[in-house]
Amino acid sequence: MVDETMAKYQYNTGLLWDRWSERKHYNRSHLELYYRIRERNLRWLTSLTLSFVSDKRDLKILKTDLWNEAKKDESFFLDTCGLTFGIDISGEICNQAKSGCGEELFIVNGSIESMPFVSDSHDLIWDISTIDHCKYPEKAIREYHRILKPNGILLLVAENPFCLSYPVTKIQSFFKYHVPFKGFSPSRIIRACRRTGLEVIDHFKTNVHLPTFIVYPLERRGFLEGINRGRNVLWSLCKKYFVTLSRKI
Numbered sequence: 001m002v003d004e005t006m007a008k009y010q011y012n013t014g015l016l017w018d019r020w021s022e023r024k025h026y027n028r029s030h031l032e033l034y035y036r037i038r039e040r041n042l043r044w045l046t047s048l049t050l051s052f053v054s055d056k057r058d059l060k061i062l063k064t065d066l067w068n069e070a071k072k073d074e075s076f077f078l079d080t081c082g083l084t085f086g087i088d089i090s091g092e093i094c095n096q097a098k099s100g101c102g103e104e105l106f107i108v109n110g111s112i113e114s115m116p117f118v119s120d121s122h123d124l125i126w127d128i129s130t131i132d133h134c135k136y137p138e139k140a141i142r143e144y145h146r147i148l149k150p151n152g153i154l155l156l157v158a159e160n161p162f163c164l165s166y167p168v169t170k171i172q173s174f175f176k177y178h179v180p181f182k183g184f185s186p187s188r189i190i191r192a193c194r195r196t197g198l199e200v201i202d203h204f205k206t207n208v209h210l211p212t213f214i215v216y217p218l219e220r221r222g223f224l225e226g227i228n229r230g231r232n233v234l235w236s237l238c239k240k241y242f243v244t245l246s247r248k249i
Contacts, residue, residue, distance in 0.1 A: 034212070037219055039076060041107060041207050041228055042128065045243065046077055049124055049155045052201065052247065058082050059123045062147070064112050065130035067179075069098035069105070077126060078104045085122075113139040119149045125154045129241070131189070132159050132181040138192045146198040148248040154198060156244040159183055164238050165209045188241045198246035204231060209240035 050056060059082030066088040068074040078084055078101060086101075087108045088094050094109045101107075110116055112130055125144050131137045137158075144154050160166065161183040172178035186203065193200050206228050208215060218224040227235050 001193055013083050016197070017182050026175065027133065033216060035072065035074075037215070037224065038207070039044050039074060040225065041166075042074070043076055044229065045128075045155060045157065045186055045206070046080075046126055049126065049153045050080070051247070052153050054151075055125060056081065058150075060121065061085065061124040061126065062087065062117070062122045063105075064091050064125065064127045065133075066097035066107065068128065070094075073100060076104070082123070085117075087112060090092050090147060112143060115147060122147050123149055123152050125152070127155060128157045129159065129181075131156060133179075134185070135182065136209060137189060138180075138196075139183055141189075141192045141196050141198070145198055150248055153201075153249045154193075154244075154246045154248070157192075157241050158186075158189055158244075160205055160242040161185060161236065162241055163205075163209055165240065187246075189242070189244050193244060193246045197249060199249050201245040201247055203242070203244045205236040205239035205242055207240045208235065208238050210238050 014207070030184075053059065059080065061071075061077070061080060061082060061084045063077055063084060063086045064074050066086045069086065070088075070093045083106065084093075084104065085106045085108065086097060087110050088097065089109070089111050091109050094107050097105065098107050108116060112127070113134060113136075125148060129145070134140050141154075141156075148154060159169070159181060166183070169178055170183065171179055190200055190203060208224065208227055215224065218227065228239070
């Protein structure tokens with residue numbers, strides 16, 4: 001009965017994201033500077049996770065949620081040595097990501113709350129705002145813990161509910177101008193990691209989310225990268241993402 005319920009949930013959620021895939025498009029050329037800032041920040045986060053891995057040869061990496069690869073042409077994580085897997089609940093997104101990434105990415109159509117991977121099988125997991133779409137993030141974190149190898153590293157990037165722009169994003173989501181997502185407090189994410197048996201290495205906020213007439217001048221003057229990586233309390237109120245880095249003990 002539980003398996004049937006999960007299968008039905010995955011099927012319905014997959015259909016939801018299939019529909020979003022059809023209606024949502026991005027004008028990358030119009031937002032070139034935005035995407036350049038975003039990619040630099042994500043490269044920094046993924047390279048940060050690699051710094052905690054002692055042996056970087058033949059890594060087995062899982063990238064959850066292939067929306068960015070399918071819709072935004074972001075496949076930089078494939079530059080990493082080793083085998084890279086991707087999982088997404090939408091069959092349509094999987095197909096689009098596969099056509100864009102080719103055979104470099106092993107794609108699985110499934111849910112992060114019940115993944116078809118054996119236990120202790122991955123060195124790194126990169127969750128770039130996937131967990132925001134789970135009803136119960138604890139389920140996904142338990143799955144991450146299960147499939148990580150001992151000393152494996154988990155990168156969790158989630159919406160920061162304390163960001164000044166968060167209410168706007170939430171309203172946009174309600175009126176279907178933004179992809180649907182949940183909002184979880186940083187303390188809930190950290191607590192779920194620790195209860196699962198993960199050691200929280202670090203947590204911080206990043207990615208300043210303000211109007212372009214503020215962000216772009218900061219970028220052009222060379223200030224934005226330092227602000228995004230910094231820990232200033234006032235700037236943290238303007239940062240879109242809450243990041244948690246954990247290790248499987």
